[in-house]
Amino acid sequence: MNEKINFLREKVSGLKQKATQLFIIQIISFSLLIIYGLGVVAVFAYFFILQKENDVLKERINQQKTAIQSFQSVETKEVYLKNKLKSLDQVLISQRANQKITDAVFNLLPEGITISGFAIDQDGGVSFSAQCQSLKDLKKFLANLELSKKVNEMMVKKIKIGGVNFNYEKGYSFNIYLLFEDQDNG
Amino acid sequence: MGNKHFVPLAVIAMVTMLTLLIVRPTLIKVITGQQENQKNKKILAQLIDKAEKLSSIDEVEMQKRVKSIEEVLPSEKPVMELINVLEQLSAEKEVIFSGIELKPGTIEEKAVNNPSKQKSLDISFNIEGKLANVSSFINDLEKTPPLMKIETMDLKFIGGREEKNLQTSLTVKVFYQSAPETIGAVDQPLAMLTDEERETLKKISSYRIFPKIQATAVVGKEDLFSLP
Numbered sequence: 001m002n003e004k005i006n007f008l009r010e011k012v013s014g015l016k017q018k019a020t021q022l023f024i025i026q027i028i029s030f031s032l033l034i035i036y037g038l039g040v041v042a043v044f045a046y047f048f049i050l051q052k053e054n055d056v057l058k059e060r061i062n063q064q065k066t067a068i069q070s071f072q073s074v075e076t077k078e079v080y081l082k083n084k085l086k087s088l089d090q091v092l093i094s095q096r097a098n099q100k101i102t103d104a105v106f107n108l109l110p111e112g113i114t115i116s117g118f119a120i121d122q123d124g125g126v127s128f129s130a131q132c133q134s135l136k137d138l139k140k141f142l143a144n145l146e147l148s149k150k151v152n153e154m155m156v157k158k159i160k161i162g163g164v165n166f167n168y169e170k171g172y173s174f175n176i177y178l179l180f181e182d183q184d185n186g
Numbered sequence: 187m188g189n190k191h192f193v194p195l196a197v198i199a200m201v202t203m204l205t206l207l208i209v210r211p212t213l214i215k216v217i218t219g220q221q222e223n224q225k226n227k228k229i230l231a232q233l234i235d236k237a238e239k240l241s242s243i244d245e246v247e248m249q250k251r252v253k254s255i256e257e258v259l260p261s262e263k264p265v266m267e268l269i270n271v272l273e274q275l276s277a278e279k280e281v282i283f284s285g286i287e288l289k290p291g292t293i294e295e296k297a298v299n300n301p302s303k304q305k306s307l308d309i310s311f312n313i314e315g316k317l318a319n320v321s322s323f324i325n326d327l328e329k330t331p332p333l334m335k336i337e338t339m340d341l342k343f344i345g346g347r348e349e350k351n352l353q354t355s356l357t358v359k360v361f362y363q364s365a366p367e368t369i370g371a372v373d374q375p376l377a378m379l380t381d382e383e384r385e386t387l388k389k390i391s392s393y394r395i396f397p398k399i400q401a402t403a404v405v406g407k408e409d410l411f412s413l414p
Contacts, residue, residue, distance in 0.1 A: 031196040043212055044319035050219040056227040065372045071240035072369070078376060079369045084259050085383045087363055088306040088333065092386065095328045095335055102336065107320050111343050118339035144290050178233045184296075 087096035094122075094159075099182050101126055108144045108178075125158075125179045133171035145178075157181045229373050236376045247313055251387055255320040257331040258390045259367045263307060267398070268360055272311060274396040279314030279323040285355070302361045308337065312355050314344075320352045331393050345377040 060114035068075070098120050105126055109115065118128040132138050145159055165173050198317055258269070263290065276283035287310040328334055341354040379387070 025194045029194045032383055033197045033200065040204065040209055043209060047212055047216045050216060051222060054219060054223055056228060057223065057230055061226060061230050061233060061373075064230065064237055067234060067237045068240060068372050071237070071243075074240050074243050074245055075376065076249060076369050078243065078251050079389075080365050080379070081248075081251055081255060081379060082377055082383070084255050084363055085386055087361070088255070088259055088390070089382070091304075091333055091335055092389070093294065098336060099325055099328055102324055104320065104337070106317065108345070109341065114342040116340040116342075118265060118341060119337070129375050148331075165353070173252055186286075 006038060016025065061150045104180055107177070108141070110137060110140040110144060113141050123179065124181070127175070127177045129175050131170060135172065138172050138174075155181045188333075205253055216362070231347065232375055233373060236373075239376050239378060251391075254387065254391045257305075258333050258393060260332055260362045263362055264307045264360060265307075267332055268309060268334075270398065271332070271396050272309075275323060275326060275330060279315070279319050281313045281319050281323050281328065283311060285311055285312040286309065298308055304319045308357060308359055310357045312353065314351060314353045320354055324329060324356075326394070326398070327358070328333075329357075329393055331395060335359045374392050 005115065101124060105118070105128075112134065114131045115128045116131070118124055118126065120126050130141070130171050132141070142161075156178060158177070160177040162176055162177075163173075163175045167173070196362065268288075269286065272283060273287070289308055313320060315323070324339075328336065335358065337359050338354060338357040342353040344351050344353050
């Protein structure tokens with residue numbers, strides 16, 4: 001019975017296992033390095049694509065700018081119109097109200113009444129000083145104010161008369177404030 | 187330690203070095219490039235839109251609009267135009283026009299701040315006529331270029347009841363606005379006229395424009411020393 005006695009068997013097997021482990025670690029390390037390398041290459045490739053795309057975009061932007069500059073006279077006119085229309089609108093809105101209010105006051109005034117300092121405020125209120133020689137004219141004017149609830153789509157909303165004075169030479173004088181409401185605009 | 191850990195440690199060292207020296211700066215450039223790319227795409231879209239809008243504008247029609255608005259809201263003080271309009275309008279409405287008082291100020295002023303701001307000058311004058319005529323004059327005044335707004339008004343009925351003549355003193359604000367000096371950057375979006383603004387343009391194009399009075403007399407001399 002010959003039996004082989006191998007004292008190194010366990011040690012050899014341990015060494016083989018270690019060598020296998022080392023091989024696996026090396027494979028994993030190299031694989032990770034390759035994956036990392038591929039990632040780096042991808043980043044570089046993307047960077048170059050991005051740069052190229054940006055160059056193309058810049059070129060197209062310049063082309064469009066040149067095209068726009070050829071329309072400079074049209075653009076100047078458009079900016080000019082826009083700028084002036086903005087200012088114009090504000091004046092036109094206040095004008096519309098002024099015309100109606102002026103017409104309404106004209107219709108309210110009887111003969112014999114002299115008015116001065118006729119001014120229209122931002123709320124559509126009219127203030128003026130009035131003067132008349134006879135009490136009859138004053139009464140007529142007050143009667144007109146009483147009767148005319150609505151004059152040319154303008155509703156008399158508020159009437160305020162103050163400082164009524166009488167002078168033998170100048171007759172009656174008073175200050176008046178009328179507030180109109182445009183029926184067209186509610 | 188030696189053999190077993192050499193390769194992984196070398197890989198880690200290599201990756202760290204590559205990351206710090208090459209990959210990180212490249213990634214920063216990529217992020218910046220992406221942001222720039224997005225920004226450029228946005229600018230390009232705006233420019234294409236602007237160029238399309240500009241090419242769609244009818245230049246002849248635009249010129250008409252500019253002319254029309256220049257009559258209504260002139261770029262310079264409309265002193266002579268104003269007197270001309272008031273004279274012609276009063277003649278048409280059969281009212282007596284008198285007592286004009288105008289404070290034009292300096293003829294030319296260089297605006298430093300906000301050059302395209304609306305400005306105005308005041309004019310005072312008297313008109314006298316029948317109530318209907320004066321009323322018509324006042325109504326038409328604010329619909330006649332240059333743009334005017336009645337500020338104050340003094341009214342006095344004169345004459346008999348049959349005549350019902352009205353004497354009116356008016357203070358009118360006349361508006362003007364210098365043209366904008368710059369049109370802004372090329373990549374600034376173009377603001378097109380809104381429907382309301384088109385409506386305003388339509389309205390002012392219906393304004394009555396009185397013919398301008400041209401100076402016909404020859405004034406001045408080319409050669410000061412030439413004999414007549």
